[in-house]
Amino acid sequence: MLKNDQLDQWDRENFFHPSTHLAQHARGESPNRIVTGGSGAHIEDRDGNKLLDAFAGLYCVNVGYGRPEIADAIAAQAKELAYYHAYVGHGTEASITLSKMILDRAPKNMSKVYFGLGGSDANETNVKLIWYYNNILGRPEKKKIISRWRGYHGSGLMTGSLTGLELFHKKFDLPLTQVLHTEAPYYYRRDNLDQTEEQFVEHCVAKLEELIEREGADTIAAFIGEPILGTGGIVPPPKGYWAAIQKVLKKHDILLVADEVVTGFGRLGTMMGSDHYEMEPDLITIAKGLTSAYAPLSGSIVGDKMWKVFEQGTDEYGPIGHGWTYSAHPIGAAAGIANLKLIDELNLVQNAGEVGNYLNAQMHAALDDHPNVGNIRGEGMMCAVEFVKDKDSRTFFDPSQKIGPQIAGALGQKKVIGRAMPQGDILGFAPPFCLTKQEADEVVSKTADVVKAMDFS
Ligand code: PLP
Numbered sequence: 001m002l003k004n005d006q007l008d009q010w011d012r013e014n015f016f017h018p019s020t021h022l023a024q025h026a027r028g029e030s031p032n033r034i035v036t037g038g039s040g041a042h043i044e045d046r047d048g049n050k051l052l053d054a055f056a057g058l059y060c061v062n063v064g065y066g067r068p069e070i071a072d073a074i075a076a077q078a079k080e081l082a083y084y085h086a087y088v089g090h091g092t093e094a095s096i097t098l099s100k101m102i103l104d105r106a107p108k109n110m111s112k113v114y115f116g117l118g119g120s121d122a123n124e125t126n127v128k129l130i131w132y133y134n135n136i137l138g139r140p141e142k143k144k145i146i147s148r149w150r151g152y153h154g155s156g157l158m159t160g161s162l163t164g165l166e167l168f169h170k171k172f173d174l175p176l177t178q179v180l181h182t183e184a185p186y187y188y189r190r191d192n193l194d195q196t197e198e199q200f201v202e203h204c205v206a207k208l209e210e211l212i213e214r215e216g217a218d219t220i221a222a223f224i225g226e227p228i229l230g231t232g233g234i235v236p237p238p239k240g241y242w243a244a245i246q247k248v249l250k251k252h253d254i255l256l257v258a259d260e261v262v263t264g265f266g267r268l269g270t271m272m273g274s275d276h277y278e279m280e281p282d283l284i285t286i287a288k289g290l291t292s293a294y295a296p297l298s299g300s301i302v303g304d305k306m307w308k309v310f311e312q313g314t315d316e317y318g319p320i321g322h323g324w325t326y327s328a329h330p331i332g333a334a335a336g337i338a339n340l341k342l343i344d345e346l347n348l349v350q351n352a353g354e355v356g357n358y359l360n361a362q363m364h365a366a367l368d369d370h371p372n373v374g375n376i377r378g379e380g381m382m383c384a385v386e387f388v389k390d391k392d393s394r395t396f397f398d399p400s401q402k403i404g405p406q407i408a409g410a411l412g413q414k415k416v417i418g419r420a421m422p423q424g425d426i427l428g429f430a431p432p433f434c435l436t437k438q439e440a441d442e443v444v445s446k447t448a449d450v451v452k453a454m455d456f457s
Pocket of ligand 1: 117153262
């Protein structure tokens, strides 16, 4: 076994890490962690630390670490048939079975699943499918996609454009021109503090209508949104938001894409986030929770309305010109089947709802009164604590103070992993669904200890 110092050197010399301060990492100025194992809600590193991972990796290890059922399914598939492609009608028992299992769990009016590898490529697929759809319908001008500020939809060219966070645009010449951004449904950060939640929803709707009016509805193809904003700050939508937005989209014949990469397969205590908020999407993006990250796999679930047009398109123009070598990879599909079975057998969707509510309630009880905690919010197994300089005037800290990262760092010292969300001083939690109430108590008590010990001046 290689020693830590050897690996540390190789890491800093050879490995280009995503979302990392590259220069500091290469110079050895920022810490690294070499992860060696995991079980349930915990991971272990090479230095012998055992940490409670209250962010489930990147909100993806939903069934928890170290599940032999999924590892065995992957091994069995690899031995039997590690790979065959899915082009021109080919498939495997695993990929076919998994598509059926996904549709059994999807909202009504969904028709087929296209498989990819990660959330970003699934959303790239979605944009192509939306453009194809409007071209087949003879509406070549109807192509722009509306996304929200603070939405997260990936970091490819198109998906990085859809993502509404500065960090993902800065110095990358993004967003591309086909993408438009509208108001984030983030009530706590509303400009007008006198607005009620209902008035704020009206404001979001008015902003969307304004944008559609300005651009022309005949140029706008689709609206993409996460049922609850994830990386943008873990923000549940204000009451009535999705119903009001869907009304506008229907009126202008604009497709709805529900990006369920985080919420799909149980995170909100319902199988899909669309069920939770009564969304009726035309396309659904799935990834992370589909395999609980035991193997890379994503999907685009296509609704009946679009599917019919795709059939018409291939009758007119021949086979669809879209596919990846690894679409519907059998090892990913085998992991997906074992994962979805485990979620059912262990009642994990219900547990995500129950323990998630408990986690949120305890976080409120522990920190609502703290003078620098401005807002605690969440839904199901998602929770966020937002820090402010002054609670009454809702004054935020200067980002250079790095309050969020400092708090997440101090929590890590106490062996609990939370995530400093990228825009604002927001500490996020999205634990595995198997979290117990005792583990939730540990997350809350250590968070409260860190926050109370923090120098906010
Ligand atoms: N969509 C959402 C809602 C996400 O949260 C993410 C990743 O966090 C993505 C898409 C992109 O997924 P990936 O990182 O697998 O490309």
